[in-house]
Amino acid sequence: MIYTNIVKTLAPMHEVKNIDRDFDFFKTCKAQRLPYPKDKDEELKIKTQQMLIVIAGTILGDLKRNNTNLVSRSLLFIDFDDVQETESEFLGKITDKLKAVNYCLYPTLKYKPDNIRYRLVLELDRAVSREEYEKLLFGLCLDLAVKFEFDESNKTWSQGQGLPIVTEFSSDNLRIFHDGFKPIPVDKFLHRITNSQQWVDAQKKQRLPKTSSYTTNSSGKQKYTGVFLEQLFEGATVGNRNIWWRQMVDKMLSVDTPIETIAKVMGAINFNLEIFPEPLDQKELDTIFHSRIKNHAEKGGNLY
Structure with missing residues (x-):
């Protein structure tokens, strides 16, 4: 299909x-x-x-x-x-x-x-x-x-x-x-x-594709993955949401996460009421998404 x-x-x-x-x-x-x-x-x-x-x-x-x-x-x-x-x-x-x-x-x-x-x-x-x-x-x-x-x-x-x-x-x-x-x-x-x-x-040589979008071939990345997922599902307080999201997007970009995956993660986490009882509105989320990717690109980072 x-x-x-x-x-x-x-x-x-x-x-x-x-x-x-x-x-x-x-x-x-x-x-x-x-x-x-x-x-x-x-x-x-x-x-x-x-x-x-x-x-x-x-x-x-x-x-x-x-x-x-x-x-x-x-x-x-x-x-x-x-x-x-x-x-x-x-x-x-x-x-x-x-x-x-x-x-x-x-x-x-x-x-x-x-x-x-x-x-x-x-x-x-x-x-x-x-x-x-x-x-x-x-x-x-x-x-x-x-x-x-x-x-x-x-x-x-x-x-x-x-x-x-x-x-x-x-x-x-x-x-x-x-x-x-x-x-x-x-x-x-x-x-x-x-x-x-x-x-x-x-x-x-451990060059096989990984089963998670959050892992790469670098040593110690499995430990990093666990820490990152814990932070992601902990969420943030109402007054700290924007800063928290900027940090999360930067971390995903740092391990070459595809931009479409980042967008999906942001939407899924932000609008999960168990994690964010008061989610950011879509416009604020879009602004953070675009600003962090622009910042990453300006620093010479790759976009996938």
Whole structure:
């Protein structure tokens, strides 16, 4: 099934009806026209408030996008940011290595001819679990051998990916829909990855994706995670809420938490009456969210 929404909302995902095959959605969906962001503030606003995101798979419960409700994925997404190759070299690798499988490739928001950024969508021959999805990501990135900056947010299980868009620097003609071949054979591929030396080495070096958005590969982070979660669920007194939220957002940014995850955490915690009997209103929460991300970006921090 296909679900869409914008990032910054606590509303349930919208299920797209009358789709027999999830992969076909990317052939027919209309590209969203958006302006190319002139700075990080505008980029953040577009990504969180305007750009449509998608999840392909099965979401249960209230259809809200979180790691618990998402039980499986039917398509695999890889974001290619800051590709360190020419566009022709990059496209040549994709078309050559994926010629026997079904895939869709389209430019993302910050694509420019001199700043190659694409999103790859791969059809799978069966739905996959969280662990299987992470392993497929690992293996396919190795197989494609593209020189690029891997977007760590791709590892987040309930991460939504942006739908095709068009800016003044891109065109929907750049979208490639390669169909009529085969989906990725999940079981065969997983068996090969599991028995590969690269996978074994990655496990030894503890480079496997973590199961929590709050952990990284640094030593001692599990202890930090526990402390952070305790602080998060303790909340703050009425007179200290703004300062407390600024501190919490800064801590999440310091461990490269995706901005959409931060927005979800803020909404879920702030409007939980057991933690905040008197929550901040949405406007105050938005102001803190944008100001801390702006401050983080101005200091040279990465935004995921």
